[in-house]
Amino acid sequence: MKVNVHRAEINPIIAPEHVKPSRPDMEVIGVFNAGVSKLGDEVILLLRVAERPVPNDPEAYLTPIWRHETGALDILRIERTEDADFSDPRVIRTPYQNYLTSISHLRVARSLDGYNFRIDEKPTVLPETEYETFGIEDPRITELEDGYYITYSAISPSGIVVPLLHTRDFVSFERRGILFHPDNKDVTLFPERIGGRYYALHRPSSSHYAKPDIWIADSDDLLRWGNHRRILGVREGGWDGGRIGASAVPFRTERGWLELYHGADEDNRYAVGAVLLDAERPWQVLARSSRPIMEPEAAFERDGFFANVVFPCGALVEGDTIRLYYGAADRSVGYAELSVREVLASLEGEEA
Amino acid sequence: MKVNVHRAEINPIIAPEHVKPSRPDMEVIGVFNAGVSKLGDEVILLLRVAERPVPNDPEAYLTPIWRHETGALDILRIERTEDADFSDPRVIRTPYQNYLTSISHLRVARSLDGYNFRIDEKPTVLPETEYETFGIEDPRITELEDGYYITYSAISPSGIVVPLLHTRDFVSFERRGILFHPDNKDVTLFPERIGGRYYALHRPSSSHYAKPDIWIADSDDLLRWGNHRRILGVREGGWDGGRIGASAVPFRTERGWLELYHGADEDNRYAVGAVLLDAERPWQVLARSSRPIMEPEAAFERDGFFANVVFPCGALVEGDTIRLYYGAADRSVGYAELSVREVLASLEGEEA
Numbered sequence: 001m002k003v004n005v006h007r008a009e010i011n012p013i014i015a016p017e018h019v020k021p022s023r024p025d026m027e028v029i030g031v032f033n034a035g036v037s038k039l040g041d042e043v044i045l046l047l048r049v050a051e052r053p054v055p056n057d058p059e060a061y062l063t064p065i066w067r068h069e070t071g072a073l074d075i076l077r078i079e080r081t082e083d084a085d086f087s088d089p090r091v092i093r094t095p096y097q098n099y100l101t102s103i104s105h106l107r108v109a110r111s112l113d114g115y116n117f118r119i120d121e122k123p124t125v126l127p128e129t130e131y132e133t134f135g136i137e138d139p140r141i142t143e144l145e146d147g148y149y150i151t152y153s154a155i156s157p158s159g160i161v162v163p164l165l166h167t168r169d170f171v172s173f174e175r176r177g178i179l180f181h182p183d184n185k186d187v188t189l190f191p192e193r194i195g196g197r198y199y200a201l202h203r204p205s206s207s208h209y210a211k212p213d214i215w216i217a218d219s220d221d222l223l224r225w226g227n228h229r230r231i232l233g234v235r236e237g238g239w240d241g242g243r244i245g246a247s248a249v250p251f252r253t254e255r256g257w258l259e260l261y262h263g264a265d266e267d268n269r270y271a272v273g274a275v276l277l278d279a280e281r282p283w284q285v286l287a288r289s290s291r292p293i294m295e296p297e298a299a300f301e302r303d304g305f306f307a308n309v310v311f312p313c314g315a316l317v318e319g320d321t322i323r324l325y326y327g328a329a330d331r332s333v334g335y336a337e338l339s340v341r342e343v344l345a346s347l348e349g350e351e352a
Numbered sequence: 353m354k355v356n357v358h359r360a361e362i363n364p365i366i367a368p369e370h371v372k373p374s375r376p377d378m379e380v381i382g383v384f385n386a387g388v389s390k391l392g393d394e395v396i397l398l399l400r401v402a403e404r405p406v407p408n409d410p411e412a413y414l415t416p417i418w419r420h421e422t423g424a425l426d427i428l429r430i431e432r433t434e435d436a437d438f439s440d441p442r443v444i445r446t447p448y449q450n451y452l453t454s455i456s457h458l459r460v461a462r463s464l465d466g467y468n469f470r471i472d473e474k475p476t477v478l479p480e481t482e483y484e485t486f487g488i489e490d491p492r493i494t495e496l497e498d499g500y501y502i503t504y505s506a507i508s509p510s511g512i513v514v515p516l517l518h519t520r521d522f523v524s525f526e527r528r529g530i531l532f533h534p535d536n537k538d539v540t541l542f543p544e545r546i547g548g549r550y551y552a553l554h555r556p557s558s559s560h561y562a563k564p565d566i567w568i569a570d571s572d573d574l575l576r577w578g579n580h581r582r583i584l585g586v587r588e589g590g591w592d593g594g595r596i597g598a599s600a601v602p603f604r605t606e607r608g609w610l611e612l613y614h615g616a617d618e619d620n621r622y623a624v625g626a627v628l629l630d631a632e633r634p635w636q637v638l639a640r641s642s643r644p645i646m647e648p649e650a651a652f653e654r655d656g657f658f659a660n661v662v663f664p665c666g667a668l669v670e671g672d673t674i675r676l677y678y679g680a681a682d683r684s685v686g687y688a689e690l691s692v693r694e695v696l697a698s699l700e701g702e703e704a
Contacts, residue, residue: 159559
């Protein structure tokens with residue numbers, strides 16, 4: 001059964017031109033992959049804002065790097081020589097080190113209606129530690145008993161790690177250490193304890209033997225994780241054959257935990273699928289979309305900084321409505337509504 | 353100051369010809385990288401035993417794979433075509449999956465004098481779970497208050513993970529879940545709590561941005577780990593410029609925790625260095641060998657299945673004597689004695 005995706009007419013709801021750069025010599029090239037939650041009456045988005053120095057030299061690429069030693073941004077000049085591979089617009093590959101073409105920070109946006117957002121004028125969370133040299137990306141927000149817990153990807157020459165950030169008000173934030181060692185991404189914390197324990201979906205991102213699959217781990221304190229199990233694999237040749245990862249924070253339904261995950265094919269086209277996990281044993285997969293429930297279709301999803309991407313980092317679920325906020329083409333934020341009932345119906349008859 | 357390495361005259365103390373294959377159609381090609389501990393008066397080695405099917409076909413390579421679904425070994429035939437890369441004797445690289453050329457299990461050997469070992473006739477710990485399809489390797493043994501805890505590398509199409517094994521007698525063993533997600537290797541547990549917590553050195557093995565460096569993590573229950581910190585990096589161009597990893601279980605000295613680690617250069621030559629960690633804050637590096645304290649020099653270390661490797665997985669420390677058991681050229685087990693005092697002296701004036 002098809003899942004209807006009702007996109008907002010004003011999409012994209014947030015685009016780079018709405019965001020003030022952190023410095024006058026930087027330009028915002030993307031605002032996307034936003035975590036979402038509610039604080040009182042307001043919808044909170046924690047936006048990933050990607051910036052780069054305003055280009056001024058055709059012979060070289062200017063790469064921004066956070067220097068934790070000095071607490072300042074440094075602009076690295078990489079010559080466009082044969083040694084440097086620029087084929088992926090997101091990454092520069094050089095023989096000894098890979099770099100990102102932009103640096104991301106997190107910024108809060110607030111809305112009463114869920115469509116029109118007031119975006120903070122300044123960065124809310126900037127890179128800070130030695131693990132955040134190349135930026136911080138793709139936050140997921142989970143509200144738990146004592147506040148909001150935010151997982152995100154931190155990139156540096158030490159790899160891609162997943163730190164934990166805690167806040168009660170989205171004004172002050174506290175770093176709580178690194179939860180998953182390199183390389184890992186796409187960590188979403190379940191919004192309640194299950195059988196007394198916390199659970200997280202995670203995605204080991206680099207392996208000599210494995211594909212980028214989805215794993216689950218559990219914890220007693222949110223800081224230390226173990227009991228790692230692989231629960232969902234890529235499907236060779238299919239829409240989710242290249243990589244998969246948890247996207248929205250999983251939410252409870254009458255049939256189990258529903259997770260809207262992203263899958264990319266071998267051509268890096270990112271779509272959204274659904275997976276249903278057992279309510280009490282969330283490491284057990286009950287059903288999984290054989291086809292995407294949402295694909296890059298609108299112009300702003302097909303064209304952008306990195307083409308053909310829909311990538312949710314969060315959703316608000318109100319009654320039967322999934323209010324989905326998603327990154328589009330690594331450039332802007334889109335909004336769409338889906339029906340929980342329709343997503344569950346689409347999974348009937350689907351295999352695990 | 354130079355560290356004297358007193359190698360046993362009867363080296364290698366254990367070689368493949370001393371080990372009975374697990375099946376008549378298999379041959380033992382390596383017995384190496386052994387964990388070591390003491391049980392009563394006996395020295396216990398937990399050997400890594402690598403086997404492969406007796407070759408019978410020049411056109412193809414026969415790769416052994418453990419099928420957890422059936423509980424049996426399966427022999428996969430890989431044609432020697434252009435698609436398959438056999439340049440590393442340890443690995444076969446094919447477009448969709450890497451394989452190992454052998455499969456390893458763990459086997460106990462016992463000795464009263466520490467040189468002459470009685471080796472079990474049969475495998476002690478065989479691959480068992482879906483994470484052990486390609487074998488189990490490189491165990492480290494740490495004795496704690498309620499028995500022996502063994503970390504090892506488990507290889508499969510789900511990646512390289514580090515499970516925990518518990519035993520009290522080296523006869524019956526219990527698996528306690530996966531401690532570190534893919535890819536990770538070279539995990540050594542500290543032999544006591546520090547400030548109330550357990551600590552482990554670990555080595556994330558694959559990253560888009562990082563090198564294979566040594567990290568530390570802590571735990572309350574030995575099962576769930578967090579607070580990951582990178583503590584020791586490769587040194588570009590040097591003897592430990594390619595990869596590093598913890599080797600022996602760290603032990604307390606008057607100056608702090610002493611860890612004998614392995615480093616490989618860009619040509620995959622594996623040597624041993626020392627690193628001194630703060631007694632109370634083991635994530636703080638106090639000093640590190642600028643040159644190896646032990647290198648592949650003896651013939652059985654220079655030639656073997658994989659040339660130029662000395663690779664300890666354990667040591668017994670008695671007074672000033674480090675009784676080092678080490679894998680040699682991925683083929684056999686060597687024994688050497690070093691002086692704690694000399695190793696510490698060699699670190700004087702060395703930087704962190």
